[in-house]
Amino acid sequence: MVGPEAPLITIGVPGSFAWKVFHERHPAMIEQLCAAFPYGADVRGRLADLLRETTGGVVEPLGDDAPDHGVWAAWAADRLGGPWSDCSFLWAESYFFRRLLAAVGYFEPGPWRGIDPFAPMKEAELRSTGTAEVLAALDALPRLSEADRDDTVVRAAVWGNQADLAFRMSAGAEGAAAGLVTGDSQVFWSLFGEPGPVHLVADNSAGELAADLVLIDHLLATGRADRVVLHVKPTPYYVSDATLADVVGVLRHLVGLGGEAGAVGQRTWDGLRDGRIEVRAHPFFCAPLEYRAMPTDLRAELASASVTIMKGDLNYRRLVGDRYWPATTPFADVVDHFPSPVVALRVLKSEVVVGLDEATAAALDATGDSWRTSGSHALVQAAVPGGAAVTR
Numbered sequence: 603m604v605g606p607e608a609p610l611i612t613i614g615v616p617g618s619f620a621w622k623v624f625h626e627r628h629p630a631m632i633e634q635l636c637a638a639f640p641y642g643a644d645v646r647g648r649l650a651d652l653l654r655e656t657t658g659g660v661v662e663p664l665g666d667d668a669p670d671h672g673v674w675a676a677w678a679a680d681r682l683g684g685p686w687s688d689c690s691f692l693w694a695e696s697y698f699f700r701r702l703l704a705a706v707g708y709f710e711p712g713p714w715r716g717i718d719p720f721a722p723m724k725e726a727e728l729r730s731t732g733t734a735e736v737l738a739a740l741d742a743l744p745r746l747s748e749a750d751r752d753d754t755v756v757r758a759a760v761w762g763n764q765a766d767l768a769f770r771m772s773a774g775a776e777g778a779a780a781g782l783v784t785g786d787s788q789v790f791w792s793l794f795g796e797p798g799p800v801h802l803v804a805d806n807s808a809g810e811l812a813a814d815l816v817l818i819d820h821l822l823a824t825g826r827a828d829r830v831v832l833h834v835k836p837t838p839y840y841v842s843d844a845t846l847a848d849v850v851g852v853l854r855h856l857v858g859l860g861g862e863a864g865a866v867g868q869r870t871w872d873g874l875r876d877g878r879i880e881v882r883a884h885p886f887f888c889a890p891l892e893y894r895a896m897p898t899d900l901r902a903e904l905a906s907a908s909v910t911i912m913k914g915d916l917n918y919r920r921l922v923g924d925r926y927w928p929a930t931t932p933f934a935d936v937v938d939h940f941p942s943p944v945v946a947l948r949v950l951k952s953e954v955v956v957g958l959d960e961a962t963a964a965a966l967d968a969t970g971d972s973w974r975t976s977g978s979h980a981l982v983q984a985a986v987p988g989g990a991a992v993t994r
């Protein structure tokens with residue numbers, strides 16, 4: 603267990619990364635939404651109000667008729683009526699996305715009910731030339747040695763996390779891949795022993811989800827997993843996060859491509875039909891809370907995993923705590939609450955990071971680059987809670 607908790611990251615510090623997400627990224631995102639859909643003046647007005655509220659106002663409640671009014675009333679109890687600028691980054695961003703769904707009528711009876719506001723962006727990403735090239739390159743996979751295949755599928759799943767559409771809305775955010783700040787595919791595979799149920803907590807749709815499905819296919823094909831549970835978001839979230847509708851869309855796309863991508867798509871489709879792969883969408887995956895606070899039913903489910911794979915930046919923030927940890931804080935210490943062996947595959951896109959050695963952290967800081975937030979660096983970190991971190 604770590605000593606005194608590090609301070610929470612909040613959105614109220616002008617010029618900070620979290621502040622810029624609210625003051626620069628969100629306005630760009632809303633402009634993009636209003637260009638992607640012919641929303642009427644009512645929806646456009648509600649989106650503009652949301653921007654005003656979240657950048658300079660106080661936290662307003664969800665409407666009384668919202669289906670999740672009760673759960674959010676509890677999650678927001680301490681914050682309603684208080685300034686947004688006092689809120690933690692994790693809480694504020696999650697509530698922002700929930701309120702955005704309210705603004706576009708996602709839950710209301712009416713024409714926009716159930717329409718994913720981010721679907722056009724996810725669709726464009728899935729059909730982009732970048733994704734097409736990555737999927738075509740899969741044809742080389744069956745010809746690789748077993749060791750190279752092990753390495754390739756993990757690297758693809760890590761770097762697939764660069765394909766995050768919310769992230770691309772920050773000017774100049776997309777960094778070139780520089781390298782792993784800690785861990786590698788051996789760290790990943792060190793957690794796997796006898797075949798067991800593996801849980802993968804997904805992040806973004808499109809290219810990242812395709813890479814995750816390749817990893818799942820490989821876990822089943824090599825006997826590292828006898829069953830896989832894929833956790834997705836119950837509703838649209840953080841622009842490109844995968845929902846069940848996205849899983850089906852990506853599978854149809856893969857199958858239509860043929861080649862190795864098509865074969866992976868078909869095997870995954872069959873795995874879903876025969877129960878070797880299951881998809882779940884627990885409401886907690888859209889909660890504004892750290893995994894430390896997960897409800898009993900989800901905790902029990904993840905406790906049954908032989909390994910849980912946590913994808914992406916937001917899952918990392920929720921796993922380790924979205925705090926200004928010293929970068930050398932041991933990973934195993936901050937994930938001691940987690941109910942199963944856990945491995946994080948993440949491109950760094952926010953300020954939080956743990957588990958680095960002193961020399962690496964110092965060398966990265968000395969570059970003067972925004973290595974924590976630019977998306978140019980990634981990590982693989984594994985731990986068996988209650989035991990020592992698996993490191994090299």
Ligand SMILES: O=P(O)(O)OC[C@@]1(O)O[C@H](CO)[C@@H](O)[C@@H]1O
Nearest residue numbers: 623766768769914915916951952
């Ligand atoms: O979880 P993901 O898709 O890897 O990243 C989510 C993200 O885009 O959202 C946050 C800011 O909006 C950052 O933590 C991060 O850059």
